[in-house]
Amino acid sequence: VSEQVLLLSAGLSLGFLSLLLLSLMLCYLWRKRKNQGQYEELSSPVPSVPACSAPVILVSQCWYPVGTVHAGLYSSSPLKEVVAPPPGMATRLCFSVEYRHSGEQLMVTLFRLGNLPPRFHRNVTLVELRLLPDDRRPRQAKARGTGPDPEFSDCFIFQVSAVCVPRSTLSVCVLSVEQDCKRLPVGKILFPLEGELSQGGRVLWKDLDRADDTKYSEQGDVQVSLSYSPTQQRLSVGVLGTRGLQVLTDTGVCVQVSLQIHTQVVKMKRSSVVKGENDPCFDHRMAFKLRSQHLDEACLRFELQQPHYINTEAPLLLGDLVLGPFMYAKGPQLQHWMDMVNRPQETVEQWHRLSRAT
CATH class of the missing domain: 2.60.40.150 (C2 domain)
Structure with missing residues (x-):
């Protein structure tokens, strides 16, 4: 009889606990459903920026959403006032x-x-x-x-x-x-x-x-065009004009262009002599065979020369210029070469300052 009483007591206890847990669960679900009717669910954890507010620049990789700012409550200066250009032309x-x-x-x-x-x-x-x-x-x-x-x-x-x-x-x-x-x-x-x-x-x-600045360098400037065709493996070079040359004689001016790979001169070409002009306009074009794999190893050397009165004597050098990758050139000379490489089949023209011939 005592064993039956114990089993009955245990069964009643388990039943009571089950009813209690079921009541608590129903109460929780009822309260949750009631709260959903009072509050709206956030669609995104990141606050939105009003369309009329000023541009936001992210200045740190570690940022955290705090809240939103109503743009109408604050006066924001337009970009032209925040970063107004300094005086000058x-x-x-x-x-x-x-x-x-x-x-x-x-x-x-x-x-x-x-x-x-x-x-x-x-x-x-x-x-x-x-x-x-x-x-x-x-x-x-x-x-x-x-x-x-x-x-x-x-x-x-x-x-x-x-x-x-x-x-x-x-x-x-x-x-x-x-x-x-x-x-x-x-x-x-x-x-x-x-x-x-x-x-x-x-x-x-x-x-x-x-780009249209006409200030001449000390030795003068030369205008050069470059174009490269990967399919034909051809480097096209144009010497278009000069300005501000320090002419030494009246024998005219010519330009000598050398294609160089590392320290070896592969090919050398020379324009005709232009006489009777202070700023001779050559408009002389030439082409060199150059494989694509040598574009990072090759360079072009330009030498502005004046023939000597005596034909057997070496010409007088007015200035020189080197165009090529970073191992040969820097600044505008490097960028001109890279523009040519990155824009195949397109002719890229640019003025360059001549260096003093050594």
Whole structure:
């Protein structure tokens, strides 16, 4: 009898506990359903930014949503007031450069151009960025509008080690695109990174080196065109004109172009002599056979020469120029070569300063 009483007591206890748990579960489900009618479920954990608010620039990889700000309660200055161009007539670019050591990333943010020449106001403005000497393919940004001060909203990330940053140069080329898709050079900036990243993320204004700047170098300038055809393995070179040459005699001027691979001269060609002009216009074109695998090993050397009065004597050198990859050239000379490589079949023209002949 005692065993039956114990079993009955245990059964009643288990039944009571089951009813209690079932009651608690039903109560919880009822309260949850009631609360859903009072509150709306959040669709996203990240707060949305009102469309009318000012642009937000992410300055840190570690950020956390806190809340939203109603744009109508605060007065925000437009971009032209926040980064207004400094006084002057030079065409300037506003941008920022920041290096993040944790991810070995160089971040370049474009804001706006200032004082764009009037003839470019109706055109589309493009900016091409490269990180020299290794970056061959340019990153491209398109302005959001036209006029004298077109604005940008672009951020570019270059993966580069901290060891290579001091040896790198940021190349910025500004182009104006006409309705027929013809690209006109506006100017460029070569920004060495060594010693410029102490204050990461600061806003910079830099003057563009104008494409039509007629300031002559000490030895004079030469205009050169380059074009490379991978299918024909052919390097086409044009010597178009000169300006500001320091002519020594009245025997005329010629140009000698040498194709060199490493230290070996592969081919040498010379133009005819142009006489009776202070700034001779050559418009002389020549072609060299060059395999694609040698584009990183070859260079072109240009020598502006004046024939000697005595034919047997060596000509007088007025200046020289070297165009090629990073092992031979830097700055505009390097960029001209890289433009040719990255734009096959297209003729790329550029003025270059002559160096003093040694």
